[in-house]
Amino acid sequence: MNYKIVLRMQGRILVITAAAMTPSLLVSFLYNDGVQIPFILSIAIVLSVGVAFTLCFRHKDNVMRPREGFIIVALSWALLSLFGALPAFISGVIPNYIDALFENTAGFSTTGATILSTIENVPESIVFWRTFTQWLGGMGVLILTLAILPAGDRGAQNLMWAELPGPSSERIVPRVRKSVLILYSIYVALTLVQAVMLLFGGMDLYEALIHALSTAGTGGFSSRDLNIGAFSSDYVEYVVGVFMLLFAINYSLYYAIIARRFARLRKSTELRVFFMIIIVSTALVALNLMMNDYYDSVETTVRHSVFHVISMSSSTGYSTVDYNLWPEFSRIVLMILMSVGACAGSTGGGLKVIRVTILFKSAVRELKKIIHPRSVSIVHIDGQPVQEKTITGILHYFIVYVLIMIVAILFVSLDNMGTETTITSVIAMISNLGPGFGAVGPRLNYAGYSYLSKIVLSVTMLVGRLEIYPILMLVMPSSWKRT
Secondary structure, three states: OOHHHHHHHHHHHHHHHHHHOHHHHHHHHHHOOOOHHHHHHHHHHHHHHHHHHHHHOOOOOOOOOHHHHHHHHHHHHHHHHHHHOHHHHHHOOOOOHHHHHHHHHHHHOOOOOOOOOOOOOOOHHHHHHHHHHHHHHHHOHHHHHHHHOOOOHHHHHHHHHHHOOOOOOOOOOOOHHHHHHHHHHHHHHHHHHHHHHHHHOOOOHHHHHHHHHHHHOOOOOOOOOOHHHHHOOHHHHHHHHHHHHHHOOOHHHHHHHHOOOHHHHHHOHHHHHHHHHHHHHHHHHHHHHHHOOOOOOHHHHHHHHHHHHHHHHOOOOOOOOOHHHOOHHHHHHHHHHHHHOOOOOOOOOOOOHHHHHHHHHHHHHHHHHHHOOOOOOOOEEOOEEOOHHHHHHHHHHHHHHHHHHHHHHHHHHHHOOOHHHHHHHHHHHHOOOOOOOHHHOOOOOOOOOOHHHHHHHHHHHHHHHOOOHHHHHHHOHHHHOOO
16 A cells, blocks of 8 residues: 555645635625634645645655555545535534534535535525535546646546446546546536526526536535425426436536537437436326326426436435425335436436446346346347446445445434434435435435434445445555555
């Protein structure tokens, strides 16, 4: 283990984190919300630690192996959660540090869970910071670091591989840093387009930015207690719904459109399955709501159905109504969607559509082998055969994923919050969604949980965001042995 490169990278990331707090400080001055000093102190603390790490851990050996890449990613996200909680804690907005840690981890991991009973009384700069953390966490802070600071292409690939969601990290061009710059350019462009469209919908600049940043990171934090439903605007619902969908799609497909490689879109199995899931789920939920006479018109029923289906599938967690009150069938459909999640290579969470697709095709293949033992069947994705080691890796990932969920559920169940609340809160955390069902529904929060449960759920958020293995490597003693 190259300890010095690991710690030096932590220093660089903390320096960038301190710089990322600056826009929130400017918002504090602009609105004169009284949080200027807490932000200045937070920036000073984070910057001091970052500079100290950067200067003290210089080393000639700059080789970054996959192991260092995974440890750097896991450790940096832990530090981001710890240090990013300072503004809310120092300002007294969230006076308990564990609560502030939970809130900030929900931000950076794009989970969208909260312990706040109301957001509308929170200073504007704190609201902006918690939303900006979701935007940073959506694409990944390490990815931002690669875009700003030079790194060896091999080391950069290891960081990109460890942080980007999905079974593999796809280079859209040969050079990793150029790939990162292209990804961030697409990310920024889509965010700005959504902000402008929300301005046309009657939002002021502040709220347009808040909701564009949160949608881009598929995080779901809002400046309103009633979330998107507070605006009572069909236009806003449609805009947010469309962009939740766009941010849940693999970003490499956008580059394929720019590069006029339209065959890449036609061949994308994951994209076809994702849209099929959205269409079928919307139809099922809408029919269920109509059968139970929940809304006055077909348009209203379909609009609420498609919005929440996309919100769950993209792991954004936005809501226009309290789906906690919907029929059991509709809630079960939404629960399944939050588990499946979005596309790999997007800012969305969950298992990822590509993994579920490969698992399903692999299961069908095994059934065919039972019926026809001598037959040879190959799993295909995008018209190409999937290697057996990839299928095995996804199966192992799924097993570990379920085991971690079981362990987290056991810990959280100690609070006796009810079976539905306990199970869906853990699913919502590991899927990076935020709101669940029962006592943690879209109009409620996680304040009722004990400090132990909040810590467990915070770790579960990071496990879901980093897709298990970096966090597991962080706690494995063998990962820290010197080579």
